[in-house]
Every structure is written in structure tokens, then in C-alpha cells.
Amino acid sequence: MLSIAFLLFALVSAKYIIPGGRWYDTSGSILNAHAGCIVLSNGTFWLFGEYKTQGQIEGGGIAVYSSPDLATWTPHGLALTPVAGHSYISPENIIQRPKVVWSEESRKWHMHWHADNAAYGLLLQGLAESSRIQGPYTFVRATTPLGNWSQDFGLFTDYKSHKSYSLYSNGDRKEARDVYITAYDNSNSNLTSIVHRFPKYDLEAPTVLQTDSSYFALMSHKTGYRPNNVVAFRADHLSGPWSQPYFIAPPYTRTYNSQSGFTLRIAGTQATTHLYIGDQWDSNSLWESRYIWLPLTIGTTASGTERVGLEWHDVYDLDVRTGVVRGVNGTAYYAADAEVAGDAELQEATFTATGVIATGIAGNSSTVTFGGVQGSGGEQWVSFYYQNTDDMGFGDQPGGSPDRVGGAWALRRISGVVVNGRGEEVQTLYQRDTHKGVVLSAPLKLRLEKGANRITVGGLWNGVDVKGADLDRIVVYPVEEG
Ligand SMILES: *[C@@H]1O[C@H](CO)[C@@H](O)[C@H](O)[C@H]1NC(C)=O
Ligand SMILES: *[C@@H]1O[C@H](CO)[C@@H](O)[C@H](O)[C@H]1NC(C)=O
Numbered sequence: 352m353l354s355i356a357f358l359l360f361a362l363v364s365a366k367y368i369i370p371g372g373r374w375y376d377t378s379g380s381i382l383n384a385h386a387g388c389i390v391l392s393n394g395t396f397w398l399f400g401e402y403k404t405q406g407q408i409e410g411g412g413i414a415v416y417s418s419p420d421l422a423t424w425t426p427h428g429l430a431l432t433p434v435a436g437h438s439y440i441s442p443e444n445i446i447q448r449p450k451v452v453w454s455e456e457s458r459k460w461h462m463h464w465h466a467d468n469a470a471y472g473l474l475l476q477g478l479a480e481s482s483r484i485q486g487p488y489t490f491v492r493a494t495t496p497l498g499n500w501s502q503d504f505g506l507f508t509d510y511k512s513h514k515s516y517s518l519y520s521n522g523d524r525k526e527a528r529d530v531y532i533t534a535y536d537n538s539n540s541n542l543t544s545i546v547h548r549f550p551k552y553d554l555e556a557p558t559v560l561q562t563d564s565s566y567f568a569l570m571s572h573k574t575g576y577r578p579n580n581v582v583a584f585r586a587d588h589l590s591g592p593w594s595q596p597y598f599i600a601p602p603y604t605r606t607y608n609s610q611s612g613f614t615l616r617i618a619g620t621q622a623t624t625h626l627y628i629g630d631q632w633d634s635n636s637l638w639e640s641r642y643i644w645l646p647l648t649i650g651t652t653a654s655g656t657e658r659v660g661l662e663w664h665d666v667y668d669l670d671v672r673t674g675v676v677r678g679v680n681g682t683a684y685y686a687a688d689a690e691v692a693g694d695a696e697l698q699e700a701t702f703t704a705t706g707v708i709a710t711g712i713a714g715n716s717s718t719v720t721f722g723g724v725q726g727s728g729g730e731q732w733v734s735f736y737y738q739n740t741d742d743m744g745f746g747d748q749p750g751g752s753p754d755r756v757g758g759a760w761a762l763r764r765i766s767g768v769v770v771n772g773r774g775e776e777v778q779t780l781y782q783r784d785t786h787k788g789v790v791l792s793a794p795l796k797l798r799l800e801k802g803a804n805r806i807t808v809g810g811l812w813n814g815v816d817v818k819g820a821d822l823d824r825i826v827v828y829p830v831e832e833g
């Protein structure tokens with residue numbers, strides 16, 4: 352009885368996409384495909400990405416998953432397996448940002464990626480091929496793109512001309528710091544000519560998306576694994592002229608704590624949706640970095656120019672057949688109405704809806720408890736709206752170094768979340784830094800009883816401190832209607 356109920360729940364709730372959540376594949380393992388790409392083939396979506404484990408964050412090969420709906424993912428192992436002693440795909444190599452494209456001429460799937468040594472001294476593009484989309488892929492070669500360097504790698508296929516293009520930043524050297532759009536030959540094997548160079552913007556992680564009348568190039572700044580404000584350029588033609596760049600998400604959200612890398616176009620029966628496939632890198636534990644997938648909105652300025660933006664949803668449902676994105680509404684519970692204990696307190700904060708925020712959340716005794724939280728009796732997504740002001744560092748750092756608390760990299764506070772006093776089931780909530788006065792949300796899947804629940808938030812050790820971030824509210828999402 353219990354397992355049937357659980358199975359039903361798993362089936363009906365499978366379609367939600369929860370940016371920043373812990374995503375599991377159909378075998379129950381954490382989804383492990385970083386800096387990935389998604390290819391639609393014959394009605395199935397295929398996700399390729401860097402496979403990372405705690406012991407091996409680079410050179411782990413390329414994982415592949417399949418999905419009918421972009422929300423349930425079946426693992427198919429490694430599409431590209433590292434080969435010991437190999438010059439380019441050994442476990443000691445960098446095998447990053449894979450992109451997969453069909454080659455009509457060779458009747459094979461081609462995988463291209465950023466191929467490098469551990470010191471990022473080669474700056475090459477790799478090519479591997481397979482007759483089946485899920486692989487296994489066989490290494491062909493690693494080359495310089497028309498004699499240049501190549502670091503963060505992307506690939507774009509024009510849906511009108513069906514031509515494909517290599518996108519790459521040419522690295523961090525002073526002579527470089529460009530991003531290139533370069534055309535492939537008809538077999539999507541070799542590069543033929545540079546279509547555009549974005550000169551000296553010093554950007555990386557490029558991706559291009561296309562509407563009926565525009566091309567948008569999205570790229571991030573270079574701040575390592577710390578997220579920043581991703582920018583977009585617009586043009587009528589891939590060769591330009593390209594517009595000035597601008598932020599795609601509200602300033603200071605650091606693109607909702609994510610980095611660009613890929614976009615997926617879903618041409619549905621009712622709408623065409625462009626999905627931003629971003630990475631929420633966690634430099635403290637790269638192997639468990641999360642994913643920020645969100646719909647991009649294409650608006651028009653007063654002068655009639657198309658403009659792209661990123662739209663936040665805690666939870667949404669994307670119908671891949673119709674192309675329609677449906678935001679899911681939850682029920683909010685405010686810290687202003689919650690019980691604070693120990694040194695936790697409400698502090699004036701004009702940037703929240705209630706004018707206060709709960710601060711001083713730490714350890715097991717300085718907590719905030721939300722009472723009367725209505726549950727459906729099962730696992731539900733709950734979003735925690737928080738502020739983490741560690742971004743400017745503490746006074747002991749000359750000039751205030753970002754993300755340092757007491758001299759150590761922090762990047763995130765960690766809260767412990769306990770439902771109905773079940774202390775043995777404490778859940779770990781990572782709360783990455785925001786700016787001061789910027790409230791972002793982080794999701795957790797919690798087991799709620801039917802009826803009223805108590806959700807208690809304390810602070811867990813993050814390597815430096817036991818403080819949780821400041822809390823504005825929580826939002827509880829329904830299990831999906833059948
Ligand atoms: C497409 O899917 C159908 C149904 O699963 C299958 O019979 C067919 O072989 C597939 N075609 C290709 C090209 O993979
Ligand atoms: C390589 O990159 C440098 C710096 O961007 C540029 O000046 C040069 O023209 C590029 N060479 C080729 C062949 O693309």
C-alpha cells in the first residue's frame with residue numbers, strides 16, 4: 352500500500368522542474384551531467400554533461416541521460432569514457448562542456464568539447480563520434496580552432512539553415528579574451544571560417560539562441576566558479592552587427608546564482624520556449640553542483656527590438672509537446688509570523704514584503720519555526736527565501752574579499768531544516784551568497800504530514816561558522832495534480 356502510494360506520487364510529481372534542487376535520475380542517483388547540452392532526437396531528449404565525483408571532479412568522462420519530458424531522466428552511463436594514458440581523454444585531462452550534433456554527411460553523431468590538460472595549457476576542441484546517440488563515442492582528434500586557442504566551448508545549430516557553429520572563448524591570456532562564432536563544414540567535423548569575434552569582452556560559457564528574427568548570444572563574465580551577471584548580445588545575423596551586452600536577470604542576483612552554457616529551443620504546438628540550461632557551480636563541492644534551468648522570455652522594447660530575459664520560477668511545469676511553461680503557485684509562510692528562538696530575531700528589512708527578516712539563525716537553538724504549514728501527506732518542494740550577505744567578506748580581509756568568512760572560502764551558509772521535530776531527518780539547505788538586500792530562494796524536498804506541520808530552520812557548520820542565512824519566508828508547493 353505504502354509503496355503504491357509512493358510510486359503514484361513519483362509518477363504524478365515527475366514533471367516539475369525545480370531549479371537548484373537536488374535532482375535524481377530514475378535509478379535514484381544524483382543527476383550527474385554538468386555544463387551539459389540537450390539534443391532532441393526522435394521524440395527523446397538526450398542530456399550530455401561532465402561526470403564528476405568527489406574523488407574526481409575533472410576527467411571523469413561524459414555522462415548521458417534520456418528523457419521524454421525534460422524532468423525524468425534515465426541514465427545510460429558514460430557516452431565518452433576516459434582512457435588511461437590517452438593524450439586527450441585520460442582521467443588526468445580536462446573533458447569539459449560537451450556538445451553533440453548529428454552529421455548527415457558521416458551518418459554519425461559528433462561530440463565536440465573543450466579538450467585540455469590539467470593545467471589548461473592545450474586549449475583544444477575534441478571530436479568523438481558514434482553511430483548511436485547515446486554512444487559509446489570514439490575519440491577522433493583534438494585540434495586548435497583555425498589555429499587559435501579554445502577554452503569554454505559551445506555549439507549552435509541554426510534552425511533555418513541547419514548549419515552548425517562552434518562557440519568558444521579563446522582563454523584568459525592578455526592576447527586572447529575574445530569569444531568566437533566559427534562555422535563548421537557540412538559534416539560538422541572541421542571548422543571553416545570565423546563568422547564573428549566578440550573582441551576583448553573577456554567573457555566565457557557562450558551559448559546562442561535564435562528566434563524568428565534575432566540571434567542572442569549569452570555569456571558569463573569570468574569569475575571562476577562564482578556566478579556573475581550573465582549578459583546577452585542581439586543581432587539580426589550571426590555575423591553581426593551585435594548589440595551592446597546587457598544583463599539577462601535582475602542585477603546582483605548573479606543570474607540567480609548560475610552560469611550560462613547552453614540553451615534549448617522547444618518548438619511546441621502552442622509556443623516556442625527557449626530554456627536556459629545553466630550551472631549552479633559549488634566550488635566547495637563541484638561534484639554536487641546543481642542545475643538552473645529556466646525559461647527565457649523574449650520581449651520587445653518600445654523601439655521594437657527583441658530583448659531576452661530570464662524568468663525565475665521556484666517550481667514549473669514545461670509541456671514539451673505544447674511548449675507551454677506553467678508556473679506552479681505555492682503557499683507562503685512569512686518569518687514575520689514564525690516563532691524565533693535563542694539569538695534568532697526579526698530585524699527591520701525594507702526589501703521584504705513584511706518589512707522584516709529573521710536573522711541570527713545559528714546552530715540548534717537559534718532557530719525560526721514556521722507553524723501551521725499545510726501539507727498533503729507526502730514529499731513536497733519547499734522554497735526557502737533567504738539573504739546571505741557574506742559576499743563582501745568580513746573586516747579581517749583587506750579591502751573585503753568576496754566570499755570569505757574569517758579568511759576561508761565560504762560561498763554559502765548552510766541551514767539545517769527539521770520537520771515536526773524529526774531531528775534525525777535534518778535536511779541540509781545550501782544558501783549561496785546574495786548581495787545585501789537581495790532575496791533569492793533555495794529548494795528542498797520535505798516529507799510533510801497531511802494537515803499542519805512545523806518546519807524549524809537552524810544553522811549548520813559550513814566549515815567556518817554555524818550560521819544559516821537570514822530568512823524572509825518559505826513557500827510550500829503542491830504535489831502535482833494527476
Ligand atoms: C524512433 O523511435 C521509434 C519508436 O521508438 C523507433 O521505432 C525508430 O527506430 C526510431 N528511429 C530512429 C531514427 O531512432
Ligand atoms: C586568434 O586569436 C587572436 C586574439 O583574439 C586573434 O588576434 C587572431 O586573429 C586569432 N587567429 C585566428 C586564426 O583566428
Ligand SMILES: *[C@@H]1O[C@H](CO)[C@@H](O)[C@H](O)[C@H]1NC(C)=O
Nearest residue numbers: 492494536538539540541542
Ligand atoms: C578534418 O581535418 C582533419 C585534419 O585535422 C582531416 O584529416 C579530415 O579529413 C578533415 N575532415 C573533413 C571532413 O574535411
Ligand SMILES: *[C@@H]1O[C@H](CO)[C@@H](O)[C@H](O)[C@H]1NC(C)=O
Nearest residue numbers: 667668676677678679680681
Ligand atoms: C498563480 O497566482 C497568480 C497570482 O495570484 C494567478 O494570477 C495565477 O493564475 C496562478 N496560477 C495558477 C496556475 O494557479
Ligand SMILES: *[C@@H]1O[C@H](CO)[C@@H](O)[C@H](O)[C@H]1NC(C)=O
Nearest residue numbers: 713714715774810811812817
Ligand atoms: C545539532 O544537533 C545535532 C544532533 O541532533 C548535532 O549532531 C549537531 O552537532 C548540533 N549542532 C550544533 C551546532 O549544536
